[in-house]
Amino acid sequence: MGSWEKRILKSLNSMCTELSIPLARKRPVGEQKELLNKWNEMGTDEPDLSLFRPVYAPKDFLEVLINLRNPNYENGDSLSFRTHLGLIQVPLKVKDIPELKEFFVELGLTTGQLGIDDSTQVPPELFENEHVRIGQKVLAEQDSAAAQQYVRQGSPTALRAELWALILNISSQPEDILYYEQLKTNVIQHDLLVDSLIYKDVKLTASNDDYYFVFEDYLYQVLLCFSRDTSVLGHFAYSSASPPKSYIRGKLGLEEYAVFYPPNGVIPFHGFSMYVAPLCFLYHEPSKLYQIFREMYVRFFFRLHSISSHPSGIVSLCLLFETLLQTYLPQLFYHLREIGAQPLRISFKWMVRAFSGYLATDQLLLLWDRILGYNSLEILAGKILAAAVFAFRAVNLMEVTSLAAAEAVLADLSTLKVMPLLQIFLFATVT
Amino acid sequence: MSRPKNQNYKGHGLPKGKEREGEWDFYWCDVSWLRENFDHTYMDEHVRISHFRNHYELTRKNYMVKNLKRFRKQLEREVGKLEAAKCDFFPKTFEMPCEYHLFVEEFRKNPGITWIMKPVARSQGKGIFLFRRLKDIMDWRKGTAGKKLTSLEAQPARSAINPSGSHDTRSSDDQKDEIPVENYVAQRYIENPYLIGGRKFDLRVYVLVMSYIPLRAWLYRDGFARFSNTRFTLNSIDDQYVHLTNVAVQKTSPDYHPKKGCKWMLQRFRQYLASKHGPEAVEKLFSDMDNIFVKSLQSVQKVIISDKHCFELYGYDILIDQDLKPWLLEVNASPSLTASSQEDYELKTCLLEDTLHVVDMEARLTGREKRVGGFDLMWNDGPVSREEGAPDLSGMGNFVTNTHLGCVNDRKKQLRQLFHSLQGQKKVPS
Numbered sequence: 125m126g127s128w129e130k131r132i133l134k135s136l137n138s139m140c141t142e143l144s145i146p147l148a149r150k151r152p153v154g155e156q157k158e159l160l161n162k163w164n165e166m167g168t169d170e171p172d173l174s175l176f177r178p179v180y181a182p183k184d185f186l187e188v189l190i191n192l193r194n195p196n197y198e199n200g201d202s203l204s205f206r207t208h209l210g211l212i213q214v215p216l217k218v219k220d221i222p223e224l225k226e227f228f229v230e231l232g233l234t235t236g237q238l239g240i241d242d243s244t245q246v247p248p249e250l251f252e253n254e255h256v257r258i259g260q261k262v263l264a265e266q267d268s269a270a271a272q273q274y275v276r277q278g279s280p281t282a283l284r285a286e287l288w289a290l291i292l293n294i295s296s297q298p299e300d301i302l303y304y305e306q307l308k309t310n311v312i313q314h315d316l317l318v319d320s321l322i323y324k325d326v327k328l329t330a331s332n333d334d335y336y337f338v339f340e341d342y343l344y345q346v347l348l349c350f351s352r353d354t355s356v357l358g359h360f361a362y363s364s365a366s367p368p369k370s371y372i373r374g375k376l377g378l379e380e381y382a383v384f385y386p387p388n389g390v391i392p393f394h395g396f397s398m399y400v401a402p403l404c405f406l407y408h409e410p411s412k413l414y415q416i417f418r419e420m421y422v423r424f425f426f427r428l429h430s431i432s433s434h435p436s437g438i439v440s441l442c443l444l445f446e447t448l449l450q451t452y453l454p455q456l457f458y459h460l461r462e463i464g465a466q467p468l469r470i471s472f473k474w475m476v477r478a479f480s481g482y483l484a485t486d487q488l489l490l491l492w493d494r495i496l497g498y499n500s501l502e503i504l505a506g507k508i509l510a511a512a513v514f515a516f517r518a519v520n521l522m523e524v525t526s527l528a529a530a531e532a533v534l535a536d537l538s539t540l541k542v543m544p545l546l547q548i549f550l551f552a553t554v555t
Numbered sequence: 556m557s558r559p560k561n562q563n564y565k566g567h568g569l570p571k572g573k574e575r576e577g578e579w580d581f582y583w584c585d586v587s588w589l590r591e592n593f594d595h596t597y598m599d600e601h602v603r604i605s606h607f608r609n610h611y612e613l614t615r616k617n618y619m620v621k622n623l624k625r626f627r628k629q630l631e632r633e634v635g636k637l638e639a640a641k642c643d644f645f646p647k648t649f650e651m652p653c654e655y656h657l658f659v660e661e662f663r664k665n666p667g668i669t670w671i672m673k674p675v676a677r678s679q680g681k682g683i684f685l686f687r688r689l690k691d692i693m694d695w696r697k698g699t700a701g702k703k704l705t706s707l708e709a710q711p712a713r714s715a716i717n718p719s720g721s722h723d724t725r726s727s728d729d730q731k732d733e734i735p736v737e738n739y740v741a742q743r744y745i746e747n748p749y750l751i752g753g754r755k756f757d758l759r760v761y762v763l764v765m766s767y768i769p770l771r772a773w774l775y776r777d778g779f780a781r782f783s784n785t786r787f788t789l790n791s792i793d794d795q796y797v798h799l800t801n802v803a804v805q806k807t808s809p810d811y812h813p814k815k816g817c818k819w820m821l822q823r824f825r826q827y828l829a830s831k832h833g834p835e836a837v838e839k840l841f842s843d844m845d846n847i848f849v850k851s852l853q854s855v856q857k858v859i860i861s862d863k864h865c866f867e868l869y870g871y872d873i874l875i876d877q878d879l880k881p882w883l884l885e886v887n888a889s890p891s892l893t894a895s896s897q898e899d900y901e902l903k904t905c906l907l908e909d910t911l912h913v914v915d916m917e918a919r920l921t922g923r924e925k926r927v928g929g930f931d932l933m934w935n936d937g938p939v940s941r942e943e944g945a946p947d948l949s950g951m952g953n954f955v956t957n958t959h960l961g962c963v964n965d966r967k968k969q970l971r972q973l974f975h976s977l978q979g980q981k982k983v984p985s
Contacts, residue, residue, distance in 0.1 A: 164753060165786040281826060282833040334898065335823055338752035338782060404752070406830055486826055 128188050128431060132391055133368040135179050140317055143175055147317045147385055156312050163308070167331070167340035173324045178394035182476040185393070185429060186211075186469065189439055192431070211446065211468045252280075259283045268293060276497035278490050278543070285406040291496050292419040296412050304411035307349035314352075318386045322347045326397045335485055339404035343397050346414050350421075356388035359422040365430035390426070395473075398480040399425050402488050424501055428476050436501040441475055442468055444502060449514055456518050465530035467514055474513075474537070487542045513537065516545055581916055586610070586889060598864045603914050606888060607767070607867050608860045613851065614869070614888040616740045617650040617675045626854035642854075644847045645883045646743040650675075658741050662689065669744040685744060692741075745882055749875040751827065753786040757884060758821070758873040760960060762848050762933070763910055768861040769936035772852055773913055774845070776929045776964040777902050780824045782817040820898065825961035828879075836879055844873060844881045845958050849934055851883060868910055905929060905966060912970070919977055927973065928966040931957050 140147055151159070162168070190211045255277065262270045263286050271290045279287050289295065311319075326343045330336045350356070360367055367389025400417050407413035427437045434440065449467055450457045460467050474482050478501070479491060494503050513534065514521065520533045583605045593608050612618045623642060631639035649658035651672070662670070667687065674682040686692060748755045761775035819827075829837045848871065870890025874882045892907070894900035909928035912920075925932045925939060932939050939957040 168786065281830045284830060334896070335819060337817070338754060338819070341753055341786070405827060408831065485823065 129368060132179055136391060145317055149315050151313060151315050159312050165341055166344040173320060176320045176324045178325060179321065179391050181394040182473045186472045189442060211466050256280045266290060272497055275493040279493045284489060288496060292416060294415045294419060300415055301411045304414050307352050310352045311348045316351060316386055318351050318392065319348055321392055325392055325394060329395055330397045330401045333481055336401040339401060342404045342413060343400050345410050346400050346417055347397060349414060350418065351386040351388050353388045356390060356422060357384060359426055360389060363426055363430055363432065393429060395477050398477050402480050402485060405485055424495060427501060428478060441501060445471060453515055453518060456521055459522055460530060463525050470531055470534050482537045483540060484538050487540065491542045602864050603866060603916060604864050605866060607865045610867055610888045612855045612858045614886050615675050616673060616885055617738055619886060620648045622854045622858060641846055642850055644881065646745060648740050648742040651739040651741055669746055671742050671744040672739050673742060675738040675740060745874055745876055747877045749877050750787050754782045755787040756780045756782045760871045760873060761906055762869045762871055763913060763930060764852060765866050767856050767859045770852055770856055770934055772934045773930040774933040774958050774960060775906055776959050776962055778821040780819040784817055821961035840879050840881060841960055845956055847881060847883050866914055909966060925957055926969060928970050929964045931959050933958050
């Protein structure tokens with residue numbers, strides 16, 4: 125674990141040295157003024173980013189996970205089938221389908237769902253109208269726990285922004301807005317090396333997305349502030365990761381001269397901006413958008429790119445995925461393995477990004493409804509969803525003969541309907 | 556995908572209608588061909604052609620405005636002020652140079668606002684500029700001095716075809732001044748457009764008119780929002796990239812990245828608005844747009860030369876302002892059918908396929924259908940209700956129009972069901 129973090133930091137430092145750019149510098153006044161003027165349209169800036177590379181990409185992270193071993197674990201003589209076939213070789217406890225069914229009981233076939241029971245064929249009186257009415261009631265009473273329970277069945281489009289804010293306990297108080305403004309000032313006054321990484325990421329991912337390109341400017345306004353937000357350091361208390369440290373020049377190793385770098389302790393990787401992009405659909409006021417994103421990050425997203433044994437951590441999610449696939453679609457699993465297309469290699473990137481950029485936005489938001497509702501990532505990035513996707517395209521996948529072909533079958537998820545997939549996989553599969 | 560001509564039709568597996576030059580059953584033609592050949596081309600009963608002879612009554616900005624103004628007056632006379640007010644979806648427009656004096660009067664009443672000058676007949680954003688001072692027009696007028704052209708050459712011969720000509724010929728004073736190469740309209744610029752991500756956009760919507768008398772019009776469910784590549788500001792009215800949202804203009808912008816495509820499908824746009832403003836506001840907006848389509852078609856109903864061989868697929872350009880009011884920018888008789896992305900390609904292919912289904916050369920339809928693929932019958936000599944059975948016009952609250960713009964377009968499934976049931980019907984001997 126520690127070595128991965130060391131590697132990231134080393135990569136960052138060497139980029140710094142190669143390009144002769146300091147990790148941080150104070151901006152001259154003229155530059156500050158210019159940035160302030162351009163604050164709402166930073167996307168029009170086209171700095172030369174060709175020399176910057178993302179510090180790491182999801183596939184690099186996957187390699188690390190694959191090589192994780194628990195030195196204390198004794199396999200014994202009876203080699204378990206499972207630990208040999210998947211990529212993840214760490215024995216963590218993950219739920220099996222009966223347990224998942226219990227955990228996700230509200231997704232069952234007999235319960236109404238948005239994403240299924242609001243489709244055009246189903247008359248709204250059957251489910252949708254009542255569901256909307258309940259949602260309005262929950263909002264009127266400002267009941268956070270009820271809201272969380274409520275969104276397990278999906279949130280109506282018009283109520284979603286408020287419901288999520290309620291669940292995440294975000295209410296734009298003056299002090300919150302002030303805090304955001306303070307971060308913004310921070311951005312104006314100091315330039316960080318990570319800023320360039322953020323720019324590059326946004327340009328490479330969100331700006332090229334058919335739908336999120338419109339929100340490019342908001343992404344800078346959120347992410348640049350985010351990297352300076354030291355309150356984010358708080359999440360490391362319950363994360364097994366630790367924030368990278370940097371030392372004031374000349375004082376290497378001396379703890380009193382250590383600073384966290386970047387200030388929020390989070391080094392962005394390739395695709396990081398996609399955590400923010402879907403939220404732009406719901407929130408348009410920068411400080412509110414910022415708060416929502418930050419809360420989503422410290423509750424959920426951080427688990428997707430740090431190594432831990434938490435059931436919602438990426439390692440567990442990967443294992444859950446492989447286990448589900450291997451247990452319930454063994455033929456498919458073995459076939460893919462034979463042709464060198466380990467399923468995890470394909471689905472990993474979906475999960476790390478919580479499916480952002482892979483699913484159509486409305487489907488993605490329905491999925492994130494459930495993440496909030498169950499306070500768990502198991503559903504999405506849920507290995508479960510990933511497994512369901514494989515199941516759905518199983519027929520085609522059985523016919524492919526190469527990793528590239530498998531990738532092709534699974535390249536475009538934009539037409540998938542999330543909820544029916546999940547239901548079928550969880551509740552309709554013969555176990 | 557380039558603009559289809561007869562070849563497109565062949566793809567439908569129907570007998571080739573064109574052996575020799577001049578022998579065809581279906582022609583997706585250019586407006587220039589139409590202008591030259593329509594009047595002396597004989598067409599059999601079953602033949603179909605994709606334009607109305609004088610479509611420019613709707614699609615040329617100066618004519619459209621005239622027809623709308625006249626229609627509005629008529630509504631005010633016959634029905635009342637409220638109904639006439641429903642025609643207030645186009646920004647105040649003056650034809651140049653003949654309405655120059657009227658324009659100046661309006662200009663002086665509203666100092667400081669921005670106006671936009673558009674050539675009457677060009678497309679793709681060419682020749683358009685913004686201005687705030689009369690001086691800017693003076694300069695422009697002087698700039699075109701020396702280019703003499705009679706006004707007849709700039710416009711098609713109208714008087715012969717349209718006896719009710721709503722042309723105002725201005726005094727000869729105006730004729731003395733240099734007439735620009737083409738006619739322009741000066742239009743009030745909408746300074747508070749609705750912005751998404753700080754960017755201005757307009758909507759492209761497709762309306763298929765099968766006949767004007769009676770008026771039968773279909774509305775396609777899909778369409779798209781076209782974004783300007785740069786952030787909107789009134790500071791730089793010279794920067795046409797900021798203000799003009801045509802993809803053709805955007806493609807020349809230094810910011811343009813072809814991969815981006817800068818378009819949103821209407822479904823996405825509708826969802827975005829719904830999550831921001833709630834479903835009722837969105838319903839109202841789309842209902843106001845329905846009103847634009849119907850009223851604009853009604854305004855030229857009596858003027859368009861009705862011909863049972865003709866049909867036309869229009870591309871409507873709509874701008875939404877910050878109060879969620881839709882404005883009509885213009886109507887295109889030959890909407891671009893080139894695709895800027897895979898999604899775009901699919902939309903346009905399906906659009907064309909469904910157009911052909913509605914035109915129904917094979918005479919498969921009964922004529923009572925309210926939906927064919929992605930097209931919903933919007934107007935059939937009267938409003939069309941979503942409900943089955945005769946429309947209940949008395950209860951205003953109950954009537955829901957049969958339009959689904961920006962809604963789910965499960966056209967394949969619908970077409971399957973439609974043709975399956977049609978086959979079933981035909982099997983029964985009469």
